[in-house]
Amino acid sequence: MENKFTGKEIIALGYKPGKWFLEAIAHINDNKLSEQETIVYLKQFKVTTIDLLEKPADLKINIKAENDIEEINVNSVVKSMATLMKTPTIVNGAIMPDACPTGPEGTVPVGGIVVAKNAIHPGMHSADICCSVMLTDFGKTNPKAVLDAAHSVTHFGPGGRDRNTQFRFPSDLLAEIEANPFLNNQKSISAARSHLGTQGDGNHFLFVGKSKNTGNTMLITHHGSRGFGANLYSRGMKIAEQFRKEISPQTLKQNAWIPFETEEGKAYWEALQIIRKWTKKNHEVLHDATLHKLNMQSENRFWNEHNFVFKDGDLFYHAKGATPLDAKFMPDITGPRLIPLNMSEPVLIVEGKTTKNNLGFAPHGAGRNVSRTQHRKSKTGTVSDIFKEETKNLDVRFFSNEIDITELPSAYKNAATVRNQMEEFGLGNIVDEVLPYGCIMAGNWQKNAPWKNRRRQDKRNRNNGKD
Template sequence: MGNKLSGKDLIKIGFPKNNSINIALGQINRYRKREKKESILTEAKEVLLFPEKFTGHGTWGKVAEGLVNPVQVRMHQLNNTRAPFSIFGENEIDEQAKYQLYDALKLPISVAGALMPDAHSGYGLPIGGVLATDNAVIPYGVGVDIGCRMSLSIFDIPASFFKGKEHQLEAILKDNTKFGMYETHTIRPDHEVFSRSEFQDIPLLKNLLGKAYKQLGTSGGGNHFVEFGIAKITNPLNEWKIGVGEYFAVLSHSGSRGLGANIAKHYTYLATKQCPLPKNVQHLAWLDLNTHDGQEYWLAMNLAGDYAKACHDDIHRRIAKAIGKRVVVTIENHHNFAWKEIVNGKEAIVHRKGATPANVGELGIIPGSMTAPGFIVQGKGNPESLNSASHGAGRLFSRKKCKETFTQSEIKKVLKTNGVTLIGGNIDEAPMAYKDINKVMANQNELVDVLGTFTPKIVRMDR
């Protein structure tokens, strides 16, 4: 018996001559190739005899499914008609973003859709796109940065706290935030998210645990940031321990780092293999939630979302400790995520790719740009938008166009005019790259109520 396990070995122990052999070899090569052939075959025999015992198992669950109820791989065609949809701020949205939504609405799994006023084209679903599907999740409908989120901490400190402390606050941001692929904190606390069973039960996640631990409390590149600013509260809620006024605050924007990116890459690949689609919509390949891979992605996606929150919590904890003050109100929300929600009286999977959940009473923060205010909002639960709102101002210029159009000296001038200090940042994140947040907010007054604003003063981004 050679060292490398083959299809013939599986046939010898009784595997049927069908796709279950390919599935088994794929799973073994991906997760168990360093183990002895004999022990793997012993396990494989057990799976063959009692497949129901291995439902949901990290390595063998997909094999068991292939033996009992194999996934049918077939080319899916688009419907001729679109599922119902609404567009908010249509005149401010580029045509390509609209056509991306129109294509998504023709998927046989699509139930309803919406486009937010900050929308612009992306991969698969447009940024600012919301899509409800029937018992299926689209990894690229969620996005690469799973659970990317906003988190705003408001301190019971007046806005005048900034005066004379600018250099000290700059130093706090530099010392307590890390950005990009390689920066990590020297001292990393443990977090309950790392004890989650998914990190042991799902082989992909087991391999990513070390990376996730290293990157806890860090932020990504691109448009991710941590910034000090002024929160102006105009309509406080009863449960808040602060009233109308202007307060010192910190706002962060980042997601699930390498953990989320690897989950997205892995399950997008599996979706495209299981769900062939016409070329123009191949990024919208989905996973049926009744399948092993669909259930596994759902668990992994939710873990990535909780990990993203853990990162923000760590950032805000470090900053509060450095300032020596206590946070009194935290407002936070995901985008780039999928939720099980009721749409038209039936449960559906609602994907919000660059869109903020805005169910009745739900709080959120919608940022502008580094020189424009963000808005603290409360959802109205508008069914036309699938209970969603924009996740920011939205891009007016692509990253490539920014590099062709703007200069560092122009950016410095705009920052100075607005009294904003920038640490790091690149031309592709120029304040001028974004739409007018006030127009965006005017186009979604049916979706959210405004409770206050956040104005950036000291901004830290990746270099």
Template structure:
């Protein structure tokens, strides 16, 4: 009991309200600073009733300052709708309550037009991961996410599935030689490659973005940590696909998952902070702070977001080109889609801003990729254009347990056995990415049969992920 974390309910019991003061108190509590749980509760109680006495306190002065001006803060706070608008949920029985509660808060924003929750949804920051939100002329940085433009890319090569078994060691070497992983990692100056994305005008005209160009160049063609990967596998087209120009059969394929690296993360942090300063929402909704697209700040973020999306695409392009060249293979088809982004789209006859935080665009005829895990299939899909889902589908299987829980509870031996049974070679990764930490991809796919058609099935065989414990995902 002594070390049990203090939470919002504990503070409510002391007399705190669910407002900005509670947020400040919880931030202070994370540090604990040598106090026991009971000592911290005593301090919080005293600050609440005697804030003037703590204005010079090194630890508690931020809380005291907020408490003394809480009435002014609440007068300046943007009011939410009295009740959340209704929204569609897919696979509701497999979605944790925390994700549903986050979506309910998002549906109370004054700018919200429509929403949907995908079957892989789980709790995140701001919008839940797997959340889709349409807004009226407003963009939410945390509705896009930290890894702006995170995306999937698939290359289907003119090589048969038997190539993997016949050239296993070569393929491992190709992955090791042509990829780089982990938060903060990139390429030395003599290793860097050029790409037209680095010529974007923002790198010349916008001071903040200009300061990020060297980082962007360093990390161009690299992958993040966490659930990001580069993998060889077998893709099966059971019936072929005329639109893609790929016949029935099984082929060697390359599948990648990564985003905009440090560039996107820095842009997200900068504009989220700015949005919170401009758009003062109630405590429960503060991570959903939005920018009006009619303002200079909104337009700045929109341009920076699109740059980060283009940069993420460029990273995948560099990786795929390097690997195809190393293989000496021909390209039969390539598909890519992003899933942490905001788009201007038509919904119910009006232009809206559609945020897909961990959701795949699935308008009619749009191609997308929905991966499983390192040991389970992924799917090449074609969208059906279901308006109730705001033309969206899941972006993967979705986490079943947190990273911390996975590391504490899952067995490395069980993972090793599973990979062996499925004939998968794993290069890097930690227990937090074990397949058992994810939902059943087949259950997720069955919950969205109204949203997408499956075109082909991808089975991973040689998987590379970050092996440094980084969490840039």
């Protein structure tokens, strides 16, 4: 009996298992290739690993330090980006004035823009895919009425809505989800349904204020794709890691990429566009529900994402906390862009053009100079007193009824500094401002989380048992 060539022999020749194995085995056996012929035939499947760039790609620095704390922050950001710019796919990059580090050296910081050729880097858009802001113009409606109505329909904190409070899910969007291999799983579909109309926690907010130009009341929401996007991110990172091990093991794990020309690359790109549609709808249902509550129509609406990947030809712009200025990045553009700073400052409405420095982007906010933990340790006095001092004349609410001092204005960079550097580096022109009336945020929802209460009760029960 003739011996059949198998995958074991291919592995023995130094090849890693791949989709091409079946085709190669069939070809070798059907054509009865000799050992030498087999070696020559298999050379086409040999993967050549890609080394890091000897010289880092060009980096535009649109930020400068104005005090010692900022000096530490800026140096850390620049150092991390310099390491990242050695990634083989990278063409160029930029840093915005709101930049702050988010991980070990070589990790894209908040406020970083990285341009890659024919590659999508999931780690460079992060788990909060398509974090974005949407504005709806409520005309001359009383801002308190808008904030009250919005408070009654929104949802902050972990998890999603129960079945009784879920919004109707668009059937056409569900069909797109089910047709995509990255999204068509029960975990993703369940999150897409239950997290629609939710805002999460952290720095996500619902803000109400008045236009400086018109005096109209504006509702602005800030949040991303929630668990739906986080699930895609997790799957994307796993696929990217498989490619990294095979084609560029020197690349840092957080900078692994999915080659766009592969089946996985195209499917992942399509998945990102579906996440984008879902996230836009996530904003819309809350704005529309608020309008319905007040029995009125909007006078205007526009939105933009700032945590996404944008495509221009074979270049993929990874904007980790950066706002697109160039219209080519937004297929559904309907107005200028939104840049929130902190709850006590106006939300900036900006327009702008691509320059060599900005690569077509602006900052996405004010950013931080220190971590939440460092900020919390730096504050003195009671939480209540700190809150009163920093939110004077504002209607600031925390959905969990627990104040989160790491989201108060002092937790962020100086807003005037960010604005000044936007002007200095040509990062968009301010065409209007939404002056703050008030806002809603998740707050410190973990303080009285059910599992913490159970833990406290168990401890009390144990102590009582000792008496």
